[in-house]
Amino acid sequence: MKSLTRLHVVCALGAVAVVTAAAAWAQTSAVDEIAKYRAALKDGNPAELWEVRGQGMWAQPRGPKQVSFEKCDLGLGPGVVKGAYAQMPRYFADADRVLDLESRLLWCMVAQQGYTDADARKSPFGAGNERKSDMEALVAYVTSESRGIKMNVALNHPKEQEAYRLGGKMFAFRGGTHDFSCLTCHGDDGKRIRLQDLPNLTTVAGAQLAYTTWPAYRVSQGELRSFQWRLFDCFRQQRFPELLYGSDASIALTMYLARNANGAAFDAPAIKR
Amino acid sequence: MHTKSWIVAWLAAGIASAVLIGCATTPTDVEVSRQAAAVLKDSFKANGQAGMDRLDQDETQRLCTQYANKALPKDVAEMIEKLNLASIKWPADGKWLGDWKNGERVAQEGRGKQFSDDPKGPVGGNCYACHQLSPQEVSFGTIGPSLLAFGKVRGYNDEMRKYAYGKIWNADAYNACSNMPRFGHSQILTEQQVKDLVALLMDPDSPVNK
Amino acid sequence: MADPMRIRANLVGDVTDVKVLMSHQMETGQRKDAQGKVIPAWFIQNVAVTHSGKTVLSAQWGTAISQNPFLAFRFKGAGKGDKVQVTWTDNRGDKRTDEATVA
Numbered sequence: 179m180k181s182l183t184r185l186h187v188v189c190a191l192g193a194v195a196v197v198t199a200a201a202a203w204a205q206t207s208a209v210d211e212i213a214k215y216r217a218a219l220k221d222g223n224p225a226e227l228w229e230v231r232g233q234g235m236w237a238q239p240r241g242p243k244q245v246s247f248e249k250c251d252l253g254l255g256p257g258v259v260k261g262a263y264a265q266m267p268r269y270f271a272d273a274d275r276v277l278d279l280e281s282r283l284l285w286c287m288v289a290q291q292g293y294t295d296a297d298a299r300k301s302p303f304g305a306g307n308e309r310k311s312d313m314e315a316l317v318a319y320v321t322s323e324s325r326g327i328k329m330n331v332a333l334n335h336p337k338e339q340e341a342y343r344l345g346g347k348m349f350a351f352r353g354g355t356h357d358f359s360c361l362t363c364h365g366d367d368g369k370r371i372r373l374q375d376l377p378n379l380t381t382v383a384g385a386q387l388a389y390t391t392w393p394a395y396r397v398s399q400g401e402l403r404s405f406q407w408r409l410f411d412c413f414r415q416q417r418f419p420e421l422l423y424g425s426d427a428s429i430a431l432t433m434y435l436a437r438n439a440n441g442a443a444f445d446a447p448a449i450k451r
Numbered sequence: 452m453h454t455k456s457w458i459v460a461w462l463a464a465g466i467a468s469a470v471l472i473g474c475a476t477t478p479t480d481v482e483v484s485r486q487a488a489a490v491l492k493d494s495f496k497a498n499g500q501a502g503m504d505r506l507d508q509d510e511t512q513r514l515c516t517q518y519a520n521k522a523l524p525k526d527v528a529e530m531i532e533k534l535n536l537a538s539i540k541w542p543a544d545g546k547w548l549g550d551w552k553n554g555e556r557v558a559q560e561g562r563g564k565q566f567s568d569d570p571k572g573p574v575g576g577n578c579y580a581c582h583q584l585s586p587q588e589v590s591f592g593t594i595g596p597s598l599l600a601f602g603k604v605r606g607y608n609d610e611m612r613k614y615a616y617g618k619i620w621n622a623d624a625y626n627a628c629s630n631m632p633r634f635g636h637s638q639i640l641t642e643q644q645v646k647d648l649v650a651l652l653m654d655p656d657s658p659v660n661k
Numbered sequence: 662m663a664d665p666m667r668i669r670a671n672l673v674g675d676v677t678d679v680k681v682l683m684s685h686q687m688e689t690g691q692r693k694d695a696q697g698k699v700i701p702a703w704f705i706q707n708v709a710v711t712h713s714g715k716t717v718l719s720a721q722w723g724t725a726i727s728q729n730p731f732l733a734f735r736f737k738g739a740g741k742g743d744k745v746q747v748t749w750t751d752n753r754g755d756k757r758t759d760e761a762t763v764a
Contacts, residue, residue: 222731427494
């Protein structure tokens with residue numbers, strides 16, 4: 179009797195193992211297929227369309243003061259774009275604030291080009307036919323000029339250190355109806371949400387892989403998405419209220435992730451599902 | 452001999468001043484947490500059903516944030532579990548099992564509570580985002596454990612049914628600072644939806660147990 | 662006005678490898694907006710590529726082509742420094758022409 183029971187248990191376990199193996203196979207192949215799909219798309223990444231548009235805008239006189247972005251200092255001197263993104267966010271003395279790329283562009287639009295703050299932040303994210311975002315095009319151009327350059331974000335200024343510390347804390351902040359924090363999905367290795375692989379952003383390797391592949395053209399949306407959008411949409415799915423564009427929290431989180439990605443070659447605009 | 456002791460003295464002074472500077476400029480963990488919460492409040496705006504009150508942490512959220520990057524002390528964990536267990540609203544009619552077919556729908560539904568969702572639209576548990584359930588669904592996440600054959604493996608008894616109900620209602624009652632939302636406690640799902648999910652896990656006819 | 666295309670043309674041996682990215686919504690006419698109204702079809706209908714006044718590729722497209730389409734093809738007969746001209750026309754009559762130099 180006793181040995182029979184044991185035999186049954188073994189059989190049941192065997193059956194579960196077979197089912198799990200089949201499911202695992204179905205999944206591995208699905209994940210592989212997604213990887214193949216990405217590789218196939220890489221050659222004709224439509225992000226280039228945004229890069230070209232942004233490059234054209236960069237040199238154009240803009241705003242009430244008709245000043246181009248060639249007067250805008252991204253940290254390496256006015257108008258210097260090459261490699262600038264790989265060292266952002268950073269402290270800017272003229273603004274007395276740590277700024278990421280997008281909040282820096284907003285600053286230049288207001289302080290140099292004469293836009294009102296409201297006008298400058300009118301269209302941060304594009305929406306297909308209805309609205310094209312100049313900001314996303316500018317971001318595509320500027321980031322493309324850091325492709326292949328190693329991430330090198332400094333923590334020299336006390337405000338840079340403060341932003342990094344705060345970003346790390348915010349990453350663990352639980353809230354909303356669902357008790358989600360960034361860590362819920364991005365605090366462990368080898369996890370998936372549905373079939374989507376989740377990077378562990380608390381490790382150097384995870385932060386490097388994720389941060390260096392944003393911005394990205396999202397095939398499912400037909401839009402190029404910036405890092406500010408990435409954070410905005412994460413918080414939407416976390417059931418938080420709406421993250422304000424260029425807010426201190428968005429910059430602190432960007433600082434935390436960008437700094438953790440130091441040492442890896444920047445590889446965006448990328449293409450993602 | 453003399454020189455050596457001088458070096459030691461200088462070194463000690465250097466370390467002491469480094470520690471002093473460290474104390475003066477590096478805020479404590481509690482200070483950083485407080486500042487982070489304040490900066491977050493200034494960095495969001497209410498949108499639709501997602502109001503600013505969602506950034507107000509309850510005791511559980513506050514403690515789980517505080518201990519997110521370190522080991523949760525045993526007494527704190529017990530306190531959180533006790534607090535959450537006491538708040539579970541058990542079914543008034545004493546029935547644990549709803550309809551597993553509806554439970555499958557709740558498990559698949561990812562919408563609800565986002566500012567982009569219709570407040571009158573469906574609200575689901577999105578269980579497949581993190582768990583394997585019915586073997587037919589291969590698109591499942593791995594943040595939570597596989598729940599394949601949940602009832603079959605654990606036994607179809609009332610104790611297990613009650614546990615499943617309580618766990619879905621408030622996961623922190625059994626595992627402090629769980630990654631899993633407190634679906635009943637936080638009024639994400641209704642009592643009926645929770646029962647339907649219990650059926651998905653515990654009904655012998657449910658595909659989860661086939 | 663439509664955004665510029667991104668065209669690359671590279672000579673490999675005697676074959677010119679052309680890659681074109683076009684900026685277009687490519688609306689299928691099957692989708693509905695938030696109000697439930699059908700979004701009218703809007704797509705590139707004709708693509709023509711010329712080299713030295715000679716057509717090297719001519720295509721008729723429909724709604725099955727993706728948003729922001731990518732087109733890659735090869736042809737023989739071009740030399741370095743030659744111009745390759747790409748023109749698309751959509752079902753609304755909008756048109757866009759861009760050119761690239763063979764490298």
